[in-house]
Every structure is written in C-alpha cells, then in structure tokens.
Amino acid sequence: CSFLIYHLISNLVISVGEVTLGEGNRNKLQKTQREQEKAKVTQAACALLNSGGGVIRLEMANEDEHPVELGLDLEESLRELIQSLDLHAFFETKQQGRCYYIFVKSWSSDLFPEDRSVKPRICSLGTSLYRRSGTSVRLMDSREAFNFLKTKKRSPKILGKQPSSRVLKVRCQNPHNLDPAHRIFQKDQLEYGERLPFPESQFVEFKQFSTKHILQRVKDIIPEYVPAFANTEGGYLFIGVDDKSKKVLGCAKENVDRNSLREKIEKAIYELPCVHFCQSQCRINFEVRTLDVLAGGELYGYACVIRVKPFCCAVFSEAPSSWMVKDKHVRSLTTEEWVDMMMDTDPDFESQLSLSSGPPLSRPVYTKKGLEHKEDLQQRLFPVPPGHLQYTPESLWKELSSEHEGLEELINEQMRPFSQGILIFSRSWAVDLNLQEQQGVICDALLIAQNSSPILYSVLREQDQKLVNMGGYTGKLCVMTKVLRLSPESHAEPLAGSGSPIDYPTSYDLEDTQQMEALLQSLVIVLLSFRSFLSDQLGCEVLNLLTAQQYEIFSKNLCKNRELFVHGLPGSGKTIMAMKIMEKIRNTFHCEANKILYVCENQPLRNFISNKRICQAVTRKTFMKNNFKEIQHIIIDEAQNFRTEDGDWYEKAKSITQREKGHPGILWIFLDYFQTSHLVDNGLPPFSVQYPREELTRVVRNADPIANYLQKVMQEIIKNPPFNIPPGSLEMLREAQWAQGVPGNFEIMERSTREQIVTYVAKTCKLLFEKGYSPKDIAVLVSTMDYVEPYKHKLLKAMRKKRVVQVSDACDMLDDHIVLDSVRRFSGLERNIVFGIYPRTAESAILYNILVCLSSRAKQQLYILWHDDC
Template sequence: MVSKSNFAPVWVETDYPDQVIGVGEVTLGEHCRKKMSDASKRKAEKNTLVQVACALLNSGGGIIVAMSKNKDYNYTKDGIGQDLEQGFGDLVKPSLIQDHFSYLQQGICLLIFVKTWCAGLANNESTKARICSAESHLYKRSGTSAIQIAPTEAAELQKKKKETKKNRDRQEEPPAKRPHLSSSNQNTEIPNPVKLFCSKEYVRLGETLGFGEDMHVELKSYEGKSFRNRLSENLPKYISAFANTDGGFLLIGVNDQTKKVVGCGKDENPNDIQNEVDKAFQKVIHVHSAHCEKQENCKYTLKVINVSGESDAHCGYVLALEIEKFCCVVFSENPDSWKMDGKKIKSLEAREWLQMMTGTDPVIDQLCQGFEKELSMPAAPPQCKPVYGLKGSARLDALQNTLFPVQTAGINGRPETLCTEMFAKYPNLENIMKPEGDRGVLIMSRSWAVDLDQEKNDEVVFDALLISENSPPTLYTVVQEGKPDLWKHARLTAFQLKQNLVNLGGYTGMICIIPKVLECHSGALIPREIRYSDFNLDVCYPDSYGSPDIEALLRSLVIVLLSFRSCLSDQLGCEFLNLLTAEQFDILHSKYYFEDFRKVFVHGLPGTGKTVIAAQLMRKIKITLHCKTEEILYICENKPLRHFME
C-alpha cells in the first residue's frame, strides 16, 4: 500500500487494465469540504483533480484514485463536493458531467472514471473544443475590457487572423481610430487626444484626460507599493488582449473612473520600469502559424511621462504603452491544459496546444483524390489522426460487416479457420468463450500483443477478444500453464487494446477491456497469483461500461487492425492513416502464420499495395520472432521506394 500522506499525482500500478492516477488524500463530500479552514488547501486539491481529469480526457480516459481524508466518507450520501463538481463541469462544458465522469467507492478510496473527450464536430456540436483545457490564457479586447478567450474560440481566432493577414498594414485603418506614437507617421495622421497626451513629457497630478476607455484604450492606476508586482502580473494579459485584437494603448497611472492622472511608481527609476515592461513582453508566448512570413515578436513602444504636483513635486509617472496588433496569436502564458506522456502528466505548451486545438483533416488535393475519409480528426478523440481508405474499395461499415459481422443472435467467431482449429484442439474452451443468449463477435488471434505492435509472449497459445452487447469487452489470454507474469502480460495487452480503440480507432463511448487468463486444456480461469498493485482495489467498472455500442466498437477495431501510416503524410505536411483492403488484411491476419509457413508470395500489379503488405509483414516478423532490425533483409530494386522504406 502507498502512503496515505499527500503527494503529487502519480501513475499507480493496480489490477485495472487502464491508466490509473493517484492523487493522494483529498477531503471529499460537500459538508467536509465546506468545513475546510485552509482555503488554499481546498483550492490546491481542486486544481490537482482538475489537472489529472484534463490529462485523462485528452489521452483516452482512465481512472483517478483519491483517498478520503475523512474516514467516515460515503460517496452515495456525501457526493464529492460542489467545488470539485464545478471544476469537472467547467472542464467538459457544454457536455454534462455524467457524460464523462462516473464514480465508485472502494473502502476509503474514491475511484473517478474518466471517459475520453471528443469534440464531435461531425455531429454539429461546434460549441466543443478539440481538446480539454481549464484556461486558455489567450485574451482579446471586448469593449473596454480584456477578456480571456474560451478554448472553443481559439480555432476561430486563428481563422480570423489568417483571413486578415493580407490586410494587416496599419495605414489601411482609420487614423483617428488607430493613433501611433511613431514620429514617422505624425505627418500623415489626424491628431487625436490619445496621441497628444502620449506626446507629453510632463503631466500634472489630477489632470483630466480628454478621452476615456474604449476598445483601443485601457486606463489603470496601479498606485501603492505593489506597483512592480501588479505590473508583472497583469501586463501579459493586456499584451495578449491588444495584440490579439486590434492593437491599442495601456495607460498606467490614470484612474479609469475619473480619468484623472494619479501617477504610479513614484519611487521607481524609469530604466527599471522599462526593464519590467521588457520582461513582460519576453514572458508572453508568440505562436506563429505554419505559413506566416513574419517570424517576429509583438512590437511595442513605451513612453514614461513624468507626473508633477504642487511646486513641481515629483508624483510618479504615467506609463503610455502602445501594443501593436500581432500577425498571429499571443498567449499571456502557457494554457492550463494537460495530457498523458507515457506514465507522466505533461503540461501542454502554447504551440502544441494551438496545433491540437485547431487540428483539421488534410486538404484533399491531387495527392489524395483517390482516397475517401473514414475518420475525421475534428470528430474524434484528441489523440486521433484522420483515417482514409482507397476510393472504390470497401468503406469502413462494409469492412466491419465483412471482417467482423454481428449476427442477430449468438456469438460469431472470426476468423473462422482459426476458431475451428483452436476449438477442435482445445474443446473445453468453446462453451466458456461463447456465452449463450448474447449477441456479439469473438475475434481470435495468435497474439493480440503482436497485432498491437507489442512484443509477443511465447507462453501465450492464442488470444480471443469477446465483444458482446451485455457485458464489457473481454480479452481471453489462453496459456499452456499459469505463470505469475502472464497476468501482467494479459493486463498490459488489454490496456493497450483499449487505448488503441480510443486514440487510434476513434471510439468515443465508455470503454474498458477486461483481461482473463485461461488454461488451454481444461478451460479453467487462472486466478491472479500476485497482485501488481499499489492499492488493494478490485477490478470493477460502473454499469455504464457494460453495454458498449458493438458496431461502433468494431468499426474502431477495424481501424486499429487495418490502419497504417500513409506514404503521402510527408508530402502533405501532416500525418494521417490509410486502411488496408479486406484482401490485404486477410493475407496479414487470417491465412498465414509465421509458425506454419517459411515462405509467403504476394502477387499483384503495380500500385496494388504489395509494399504496404511487405512492411506490415516485416514488422510482424520482427515482433513475433524477436528480431533485431539488422536481422531483417529487405531487397528493393526501386531506389525511391527503397528510400521511403528506409
């Protein structure tokens, strides 16, 4: 068991075939959370849970394990706490909390089950963002305010920036609306109150400005000893807002209500003020679009105006800061958004966040007119790539019906040849793996680990995936005899399959894969001899995980098994996947096994996919026979093709 003291979120080993993140001790339940005397502690617990939930939402889903500090905690009676619920709700807006979160209590542990996020733009749910985020840290001007852009607006902001890039020349805008401090433009622009004020060297304390706040002007006082802190904390927000909108002026040392000069930074040196402003501009994050010609930072001009009081006494300064409109996007700091990076939680940097948020399918042009889209990137979970099939070949639905047909009743075994062979050899397995009164498909493989590009375990006779409508998908690993490490192998294979179904195949429902290990001759279930666990948790999922959408799940499985990286990806500048044809899949999965055949000949005309099959076969040979790369010889007479294969 792990220590019950607080610790940072960590990946924990349990018997669950899933991503499980422990968050240590948390005060749970509305009553107990309201009684917490330390508000910062309450906020820290909420932020940790939101961070982990966001990472799992963006990475295929998983489970959060929180140990209750209050030992009499009862989820059914106490709930989780209004602030925690609000944090989850804000994260998945406009979806409902129950669409993505389920809860189970085991002892003092509360298990929070997190389903993958999906924007679902293909269903016209355009109010959803591509990925989950707590805060974007992107700002824009709205009237007289700087407001944070919702993550759902990031793609629209990027789109508008691209549309107006050709018209970014400032001289095309009305001079009266867009004053400029530069002396080079003074002869071509109409004087205005903002510009006249900013041209002064001195102003009087209490002097009233002849203008107020608007979209291009923000007034702030920043009086008092906290001047530098306020400057450092708040400047990035206003830089982002003006740069992302239309540019403008931030005047510090002026009361925004009375419009009177109050001064600021009385005891500061103007050079130090300039340094603080420079630091703020260095702190903000500039993200250029891929085709932007201006790879430079946001431009600005600072004028430090002296403020004089009675008898010309020094009363501080007014900082007149002009921020120019930026060609692309400026963040005040990196967004509050996370994903899983292996077994660690990774904070997304602004550039990666924007790329994921604005990700789209490749533009169909002459390079890929021969393909048809099967999985759209905006309509899939965050980690998915777009998937295409050859135009004129079987579409995804047809492939699913051909390879994994679902009968109106009973379990359909696929591939038939392997099922017949294995059940004839091990007759005690058939009844256990084909429950009566259910509807679904049993999909056998010599090794599901190999099918998922994982190392083959030589102790495994075969694997069988049972997908039925009234229970969670079950992965049976059939072995000669039970060994302690085989349970770990079965669990990891089930976990990898679940992740692939979501992050590669695009399945968006609540999904888990339950591993079971069977002895091949008796058909008996082999119990876990050693628990690979940091927590003594039984593998139990909420009822919502027990009724999968069979057809949708099988379509995702088709993508998992038939997809390969497209050779056009490099030419188009973005990665996408192609699907094998049913005939190619049959060659790779249904007919030939390396244990039985020493030679395989594949005949076909140019362009029919022989190279694709060769690449897939070599990968399977390497994994199945535990080969090193240098132990596989590939002979190719076509130099461009050889270069691609390398």
C-alpha cells in the same frame, strides 16, 4: 497481459491521494486546502479526457462510512472542463470502501449540439488567450479560442510577414482630433492632475496603482492587457492614469525607479508565449515610453505608456491550463502542443475517422473513394451474428483447436455465460497492434458480447489505449482482462493480475448490436490502419486503411508462410504491404531493423524505404556484391524488373533466409508482370512453381480516368505479351476490382518538339500551383535515362520563364521539388500528377508495359505526351 491491455484500451488509473468529499465536509475546509484538492482532481480529469479516458482514484480524507457526493465545487470544476455539457455524459462516480472512483470517458467534441466547426478538440481549464471587448479584457473560452485561432490560421498572410505598421487610431467624439492617444504617447512629460482628453475605449486602458509594490502590479497586468491588445486591433496601456477621472496621477518617484519600470515591462512582454501560423517568426511589436509627471514644475514621478500593435497570429498570457497523460504521468501541455491539438483538421478525403468528432489523440483516417468503409470492413471481417456467439476467424480457431489439446473445451467453458456477440482470435494481439509478441502466449481472444464489457483472454502455455485514441471509439469503454493457463487437465486457471480490481458501472457494458458494431469499427481502424505516404507531404500523421484483401494477406501466420510470392496489379498496394510485413516480422521475431533486408531494383525506391527506418534497404546490385551475414529475413519488391546480370539473386536470397537450420527466415517476393520494363531474364523461378502465392487484385491508387486507361493498356498486354512474361501470370486481371468514384484527369496528346513539350509542362505546372498544388505533387517521367539530361536543361529554362520551382531526380522524394526521372527509376513510387514524355520509336515489344508503369504512378492526373524521337 496488462502491457497489451494498456495499448488496446484506455484503462488508465490516476491516483490523486486524499481528497475530502461531501458538500458539508468540503465547506469546512480552509480555502487553500479546498483549492489544492480541486486542482488535483481537475488536472487528472482534464488529462484523462484528453488521453482517451480512464479512472481517477481518490482516497476519502473524511471519515464518513455512508456514501457521499463529490461536492458542488468539484462538480462545478468538472462541468467547466467539459464546457457545461451534461456531466454524466463524461463522468460517473462510485464509492468502494474508502476508495472513491471517478470514471472518465474520453473527450469527444461530437457531443456539442451546434456546428462541428466550432468544437474545440481538447479540454482546458483556461485558454490563456485574451482579447479586447469594448473597454474590458475578456478571457476567451475554448470555443472562442478555437474560432479565433481558426480565423488566424486561415488568413495569416494578411498580417503575416510583418506586423501592421499603420498608426493606431483612437475613435473619439472630436473629429478634428483623430488620434489624441498617440499625441500623448509622443510627449516627454505630463502635469500631475492633468485630465486626458479621451476616455477608455477598445484601444485605450488606464491603470493607476497607489501601492508601493508598483513593479509587481505592473508585471501582473502585462500578461492580460498586452495580449488582449495584440490579439485584437492594438492599443495603448496607460499606467499612472485614473480610469474614472482620467487624471494623470503617476507613480511617485520614491516608489519606482524609471529604468527598472521599463526593464520590468519589456521583460514581461518578451516572456509572453506567441504562436505563428505564418512564415514570419516576428515578436510582439510594442513600444514603451516613460513620461515625467511634474507637480508645480518639480518632478513628482512617472507615467508609462505601452503602445501595442496588432499581432499577426496569437499571443498568450501563459501556457494554456490543459493536461495530458504521457508515459503514465500527468503533464501540462506547452502552448505549441495545445495549439497543434486544438487546430488539428481533417485532410480533404473520404473520412473514416474525423478529427472533428474523434478523441483528442486520434489521427485522421481515410480511404480512397470507392473502397470499403470501416462499416463494410467490419461487416466483412467481424460481423455480429444475430442471436448467437461466433468464433472468428474460423480457420484460425480450427488451427488452434487442433494444435492445442483441451483449448476448445477451455474456451467453450468460458463462453458459456454469453449468448450474442463475437470472439475474435489472434495468435498474438500484440503483433496485431504493432507491438512485440509476448512470449508464452498460445493465443489471445477478444470478446465483444452483449450486456458485457469487452474481455481480453490471454491463454498461456503451462508455465492501450488504441481503441479510443487510434480507433476513435467515443463511448464509455473498459476492457476486462482474463489470463488463462491451459493445463493438462484442460481447465481455466485465472492468474495473478487477471481481471479488473475496479468495479466499473454497468454503463460501460455494451448494451446492443449497435454499440458492439461501433466498437468493432474502431477495432477495424486499429488493425487495418497504416501511416499514409500523405503524412510526409502534409507534415502531420494521416492514416489509411488496408483493404480487406490486403489485411487477409497481412494476417497470415509468418511461421507457416516463411516464403510467399505476392502478385499485385498496378496500384494494389504492394509496397505498402511490404512495409507492413517488415513491421510484423520485427514484432513477431523480436528482431532489430538490421536483421531485415529490403531489396529493390532502383535507388529512389531504396532511399524512400530506407527513410522509414524499419529495415536495411539496398538495390539488387548491392545485394549481389555483399554477404549480409547478419540478415535473417528478406523482402523483395518490384521483382519483375530484377536481372541476372550479376548472378542468381533468388537463390542467394533463399540461401540467406534458410542458412539457420530448423529456423528459416522470411522470404516474401512482391511482383507485377504487367509492369515488366525490360526483355531480359528477371531471375524469378518459373511461374508454375511460384508457390505459395497470393494475389492483390483490388486496385486502390488511381483516379477513374487513369484507371480506365490502365485497363485498356493491360488488355493490350494480354493480347500480345512480351516473350519473357508467362501468359498465366496475366490472368489475374480477370479478378481485378477497381475503386470507383475518384475524380481525376487524363490527357494524351501529340507534341512534335521538345520545346513544345517543356513549354506545355511548365505552363500546366504554373496553373496547378495557382490551384494550390505543390511541387511535391508532380513528377515528369521520360522513357529512359538517356532523355533525362536533355529534357532537364530545357525544362529548367521553361520553368524559369514561368517562375516555377526547382526540378530534381527521384532519389529524395520528400524534397519540395518536381521530380524529373525515367519511368523505370520511378518504379514503386507515386505522385498525384504525372507527365509522361514518350517517343514514338520506343521499344515496341514492351511499349504497353512501360505505359502501365508510367500510368500507374499517377494518382489524380496523368498527361501523356507523345513526340518524335528527335
């Protein structure tokens, strides 16, 4: 149960050992000890703020028996972490005996009163980013750093490919001497006591060291001044010049070696962390000159000048002071990790969980326009009833009650103290959270009730942090655990580890319906989210939400639904469901990926699924050739386009999944008769015996103009279906629901020759790229493989004229190229923009089916180009 709780809610507890508490007690400490204790507490607090919240446990080093406060220095360090926001909004304290607890709520920049665009996503004690401000060096705070990095990221091309090569100009009062600093920089020697003809400025800094430890002092100042110049407009750092008198005093030759000084400076600069947003990976552009300082014609010592040019992106003095919990240990973030988290931004979609207001570890979650939002899904799946406690899902509760004698009495007894809320049952919350099922668990039940912290009950047979970091819940939250054993006497027996050893403040209780619904909406994100295909295009993880219809099918008890036919309309998410079910099979039955087989008709879809590493993936032809002795579970996708030319694939799949007597495997078959692309036998059993059967009628993929065209074409199929499609299978269109409000483009036009077609495609692609689209967004689909090669040569030629990118087939969808392939081979895949090239003489019996296949592949823009078969 503790394993499950860890993944459900952030109940992280960090023990930092002994700490002296109380203002008077802390004032008596030596400075070193006080700073060490403060560092332990602030590092733990920073890590928890950035990791979903939790608890810091301190052992009181002082002997006070009465309650004490933290101490002003500790409070000030915590306030510094949260950018001087209300301390109580993120931290609460409680003393229990000799233990002192600091309850830490997850960081959320949503509490900033100003515009979200200036809110840093993570907490830091220091950014390690410096900039010049007049004659000073300024350490940026988190908000300044966020704006600085955002500006650099938005326009890296200005300086991106090479550092600026312009000569630095130092503004001075003499208009006839525009760059005196550069003139001094080019010299070989200076006179001791010589006064330089310009003052310190934004572009010039003077430093003079009288100590013998010159090399160490130089090493100490490099990480501040060089990044400050590089992050601003560049400048000169003069070492050996007094900043007040502007006199050259140099470093005495007895105290410094010329070569050692240069090597020390260069080594210190090369060690500075740099982060790039541009394509260039260039290093800091600087030059070091060591000048002789003469006194009376004799060598007295040396002065040194470092010229720093503006850097294209960002230079740090060291890694930022920021921490996170990973693998139950507090560890510091690297510079790259810190920048990645600080600069995470939302993709431009209808957001369900925004990075700008979510906890640091949350990922962006969105739905297509026109689909249910998390609020709608929560009201449909987990409504909070007024004035009473509701058990849900009702059907599962009835099943569990009938299967396990005494369970109803046990649960009702536990619920007696609660008057309003919702008790959510699951056969395994572990599987629902994409974890392996826990052995010996009858069921889990999560209680969300008013005036109580959430409680997770695990009911055993006789003998994470996801709600915050994934669900985006920003309130104070702990989930209490209660492990119950259903005994023959039907009473609850709390087991070891049940409950929480820490007495949380009452502010962690859910006060009203609004707080309960906010938490349940985070639960919706946790349970219904899946990794979007868009993640592969953007290079960062983005989450989509399942529709309520998809979630209801996904939630089925696999042990009671070992075989299932899932009929889905085009764009209803059948392939997504197939992948989610394979993940659930793996967690429910504790099996490895090599025990699960995914079978489809075409190589491109096989390759796409194989890259997910959740199963073995093969085409139907390969499936019919091999034995697959280790396979226990089979998922069939796009089954309407299977064939029987190599044998009866359906009977083979059944025999494999049923060969272990008494323990049959899973056989789920996904299909869509509307997308049938041939006229031969598909090997499916008759439609009348395809039971049990579920239907996916919520269409989520296509923009409005494309969806409207699809509906018209599908009506034509219903009017005159091909002979190999059972008419009853098409009636599900009457139940179709189409997502509305998604803008897009649809065009259908005549082009008489191939040359005209490829010229139009190349020209349109060039315009799309100028608008910011990528080659990964585009697919060009032809009717059959016979047309691929003839079009490929002409298309490549036209693309070269327009200076457009590479063209290849669909076998590796993740490559940065335009796909050119047949409609049939692109089955099950999708791209934002699709060009469909189709001859007038195409097979008329399945013409509309092919048009459905073609059109449903396009998410945003669809261009259908008819031509004569020439």
